[in-house]
Amino acid sequence: MHKLVKRLFSTIFLVFIIASAVWGYTLTREDSSSSLETITIGYQAGDPIDIAKTRGQFIKKMKKAGYKVVFKQFQNGSAEMEALASGNIDYARTGDTPPVTALASGSSITFVAAGSSKAKGSGIVATKSSGIKSISDLKGKKIAYTSNTSSQYMIMQVLKKAGLSTSDVTLVDMSQSDASVAFAKGKIDAWTNWDPYTSSAELTYSGAMIVTGTTVGASNRDYIISGSYAKNHPAASKALIKYLGQDMTWANTHKTKLVKMMTKSLKLPKKVVERMVNRRSYSLKAVSTKATSEEQAISDSFYTDGITKKKVKISKYVLNLK
């Protein structure tokens, strides 16, 4: 009797597990019945694409134009560059640094669109206990940054401006989440990063922003990058820029709604999102000569410092939509 009950229970359990797995399978199936051309876009949480995705207008407009949009979320820009190179995604939204290093390592990518400057929200935040008031106080301190992100360029520019070399400070290469804990516990003195991490460090962990991108000319723009897809599908790229641009205009004019939307989707405190949204503007349009020269400056600086091994002329890789 006891055995029978046991057997019955394990059968029910097994059926339950298999049924859940089957349900999971049906959840992963994407609706492939439509005859529309599919465009896959890589993005990171909280970026302009995330705004367009959460708002929902973009998908509808693209559908009308004949494209089915699929979003894929990535943890960082380098993973997006890998996916672009292998043709698994058609477009990707990244910061300013991953495309530069990707180009230097021989990937063939194209700059499709550029956003507005995020210089005010990007910079170095110092902990309260570190006693750092200005960039000259950085000497001898422990500073966290994340390689192959805009923070790597930022810290180099700041050190140059302060007249310090990398041997004058202790640089630690950490992921955003690791650095976040280290900052909160005071294990590092300063943290080079961008919004919403900077505003979160300021408001949640009472840090002080000692320098921003404005001072050292690091804009940390958003870029839409593509592999060969954009070149071969100019109409798709045009539609993408147009409709994303409309979402960005909406974001600029509806900041209260935007804050509400992002607070919910990012699960961050409202004041953090508010600060992030209010110290930047949103846009996405064809890559300007100013943006190109900024990317060129990053590329050159990485080459001189030996981070990349190849000199790249950025303007050759900017998509010309005429």
Place this chain on the structure above:
Amino acid sequence: MQTLEENPHNIKINLAKILTNLLHYLLPWTIPTLIIISWQLASINGLIESTILPSPWQVVQTTITSLQSGVLEQNMAISLYRALSGFVIGGSIGFLLALCTSLSQTLNLLLDSSVQMLRNIPHLALIPLVILWFGVGESSKISLVTIGVLFPIYINTYHGIRSVDSNLIEMGHSYQLNSWQLFWHIIIPGALPTILMGVRYALGVMWTTLIVSETLASSAGIGYMSTNAQSFMDMSTILMCIMIYALLGKLSDLMAKSLETSLLNWQIKGGMING
């Protein structure tokens, strides 16, 4: 006449038996319970900052809200699908490979050293290759789990078959069993305990590789939930996911254990006949 139950001495024994049984059930849970209680107390007293480590109660609340919105169930189902399909594919490949190498000397020479070389490659190192070959869809996630599960099953099956008592095989020969009978009635039962050990280990590896694979261009699954929460320091979601991993680990272990007891019944039966 006194019945057994009325004998005060017997009642004492029964009571002692019940107490030891109770202890058996409770003892494994003492350490986790103590940890959770002291953690909650430390959070209430402000010894632990809630931004660094939220209290267990906050984690429970997060779990309830994600269950209510249906997000957690969906993500768990998707993870389960990836894990199980990877396990089935990887397990079958590993099992068949091990059969080849353990039963044929030629195939052993041909394949075994290659498998041993591939075995020690860390899964994280394979991610760029997996993206290149399988893309960023479901197949890349399932293939990573497949790779993870394949090797423990392979090694244990191989080892199990190789270490079957040669006297038993000789006995089979003298009973004039054909090779299929020999395989089915002597080799497989003899190797089964070791194979099941491999299954148990592989179930653990299955979850850990799944978590790694779900950090890659994913938009669903438990691994996605946790890495997404990680990038914004959503500590209570991270802790919830950690709890779920622990739970899933325990669950897989239970599954493997019940598989062992039902498949290795013959050992117990045999023991009874001998006794």
